[in-house]
Amino acid sequence: xxxxxxxxxxxxxxxGTAGATYASDRPLNESYRADLHGGxxxxxxxxxxxxxxEQHGTYNVTYAISLPDESTVRFQRLYVYWAWSKIDQxxxxxxFRIRDSRQPSKDLSLVxxxxxxxxxxGTYDFYTGxxxxxxxxLHAGPNNFTITxxxxxxxxxxxxxxxxxxxxxxxxxxxxxxxxxVREGNDLMYSSYGVSxxxxxxxxxxxxxxxxxxxxxxxxxxxxxxxxxxxxxxxDINKLMVNRLDEEKTPPLIRTIFxxxxxxxxxxxxxxxxxxxxxxxxxxxxKDIRPYLKAENNKVTVRDQGDYFQLTNAILSIRMVxxxx
Numbered sequence: 001x002x003x004x005x006x007x008x009x010x011x012x013x014x015x016g017t018a019g020a021t022y023a024s025d026r027p028l029n030e031s032y033r034a035d036l037h038g039g040x041x042x043x044x045x046x047x048x049x050x051x052x053x054e055q056h057g058t059y060n061v062t063y064a065i066s067l068p069d070e071s072t073v074r075f076q077r078l079y080v081y082w083a084w085s086k087i088d089q090x091x092x093x094x095x096f097r098i099r100d101s102r103q104p105s106k107d108l109s110l111v112x113x114x115x116x117x118x119x120x121x122g123t124y125d126f127y128t129g130x131x132x133x134x135x136x137x138l139h140a141g142p143n144n145f146t147i148t149x150x151x152x153x154x155x156x157x158x159x160x161x162x163x164x165x166x167x168x169x170x171x172x173x174x175x176x177x178x179x180x181x182v183r184e185g186n187d188l189m190y191s192s193y194g195v196s197x198x199x200x201x202x203x204x205x206x207x208x209x210x211x212x213x214x215x216x217x218x219x220x221x222x223x224x225x226x227x228x229x230x231x232x233x234x235x236d237i238n239k240l241m242v243n244r245l246d247e248e249k250t251p252p253l254i255r256t257i258f259x260x261x262x263x264x265x266x267x268x269x270x271x272x273x274x275x276x277x278x279x280x281x282x283x284x285x286x287k288d289i290r291p292y293l294k295a296e297n298n299k300v301t302v303r304d305q306g307d308y309f310q311l312t313n314a315i316l317s318i319r320m321v322x323x324x325x
Contacts, residue, residue: 020119022192023199028185028314031112031132032075035179035211038171040317041065042221045147047163048279052084053151054158061164062146071140071172075182078108078135078147081162081225081282081312083128087154091117091126094151094159100136101146108133114186116310120193128225130186130312138168162225163280167315176216176319181206183314189304197239200304206316209296214321218290220300223313227274227283236271237307240285242292243267243299268292273302274309283309293318 020026045063053059067073078098085094093115098108115129147164151157169180189200220242227238244267268291274283289298302311 020117020188022118022188022190022195024187024189024202026114026116026185026187027202028183028187028204028311029112029114030181031077031184032169032182033180033208034074034169035177036074036171037173037177038071038074038169038175039068039178040167040169040180040315041067042165042167042315044163044165044277044280044282047165049163049281050161052158052160055151055153055155057151059149059151059161060146063143063166065138065143065166065168067138067140067143067168067170068172068175069140070174071170073137073168073170075167075169076135076137077111077167077184078133079165079167079184079313080131080133080149081164081280081310082131082159083162083225083310084126085129085153085157085159086126087157089123092153092157093127094129094157095153096131097150097152098133099148101148102136108135112184114184114312116186116188118188118190118193128186128188128310130184130310132184135166162282165223165313167313177211178320179211179318181316185312187311188309189311190308191304191306192308197303197305202302202311204300204314206298206300210293210318211320215290215293216319216321217288218293218316218318220285220287220289221313221315221317222273222285222302222311224274224283224285224302224309224311226281227285227307227309227311228272228276229281229283229307229309237305238271238273238309239303239305240270240273240287241267241301241303242269242287242289243294244269244301274307
């Protein structure tokens with residue numbers, strides 16, 4: 001029965017993923033939102049680029065993560081970043097069996113799978129994605145453990161793994177009051193083959209009003225496998241925009257008045273984001289966007305301009321001044 005189910009899943013994969021393209025067509029899902037005294041940790045451990053994993057091939061990552069004293073985990077995920085899942089030249093979904101060295105007899109449970117592909121007929125139209133797994137909760141103080149992944153797909157199947165990351169959002173009474181938005185997914189974007197940069201733009205609205213009071217810092221953290229690894233371009237390969245206004249839609253006089261009264265009213269734009277990690281071939285970016293925040297519903301856009309990447313994670317954490325307990 002299990003074998004039949006795997007074959008059915010493989011057949012469905014070969015038929016393709018509806019709507020998958022190099023354009024931005026996979027909005028990231030909001031998986032967690034909270035207002036609490038605490039913080040978060042995101043760790044890739046000693047992740048490395050796996051190369052091709054064949055059936056029953058294994059991949060190990062060791063983590064050393066410390067949480068503050070008297071802290072409690074409120075949200076946690078293990079993310080596995082994968083690509084090029086196939087049998088010969090046919091796209092298939094991968095199958096992973098993952099265990100934690102702290103509970104070696106129990107497989108981790110898959111919570112969500114997000115996948116995408118370039119979506120047009122031709123060679124190398126294989127799936128990319130990220131899988132989110134439940135992980136035994138970390139505890140206050142040091143946590144040392146190893147994750148072992150087994151490629152458990154069909155015979156002749158192959159896949160590669162960029163790395164795996166652990167996200168833990170924790171509550172600790174001694175920490176500042178912080179508002180969190182956690183988004184996850186997988187949007188494969190590439191401004192090529194008729195896809196314009198405007199089409200390859202993932203837009204996120206972090207919905208809700210900001211807390212009253214002074215904001216100390218507002219960090220936007222992004223994860224993008226392959227981000228920053230363009231083969232053809234050296235600069236201006238991607239872009240990050242925060243609460244950007246379309247100047248052409250604003251009368252010149254109004255633009256002048258607003259620029260004098262509110263220097264950051266147009267938002268902010270950065271080019272060539274994603275600090276690349278050569279061991280994983282994953283791009284990471286952290287920006288303090290505090291000067292460009294609005295009172296509610298802050299908009300963030302990540303755009304490909306020839307880079308080619310998977311946008312998988314976006315975390316916005318807003319830390320308030322003087323509100324620790």
